[in-house]
Amino acid sequence: MVRPPLTPAERDRGRRLGALLRAARGDRSPAEVAAASGVSQEALRKIETGRVPTPAFFTVAALAGALDVPLDRLLADLAPDTALTA
Template sequence: MVRTPLTPEERERGERLGRLLREARGGRSMTEVAAVAGISAETLRKIETGRAPTPAFFTVAALARALGLSMDDLVERCALVPV
């Protein structure tokens, strides 16, 4: 199955998500946050850098929980905005 290429807006949304997660992580290590969320540090690294702009819902939910973020806030702050 071939995946449809992402639009520039979708890429930007993924970059915004990555920045939000990185800011929320603060001084905690990537490894620590990833372990609490039950994902690999490499997955978190890809999300934070925008290399994985469309992470799975349950991955985002686990990260939000680990970082004390509300899903509503993430949705609002990462809403698709035309570039």
């Protein structure tokens, strides 16, 4: 399966996700967060730097749980400025 290239907006959202997770990590070391979440240090580093702009949901959920960040807060912080309608 060939994956289509990411759009600039998707890459930007990945960078913002990384920045949010990095800020939530605060003074904790990447090793500590990796151990608490079950996500490798390498994966955490790549997500925080935006090199993995679309991490799997369960990876984000594990990191959010280890960092005590509600998923709905991450979603709200990453949502585009325009209102989403169903």
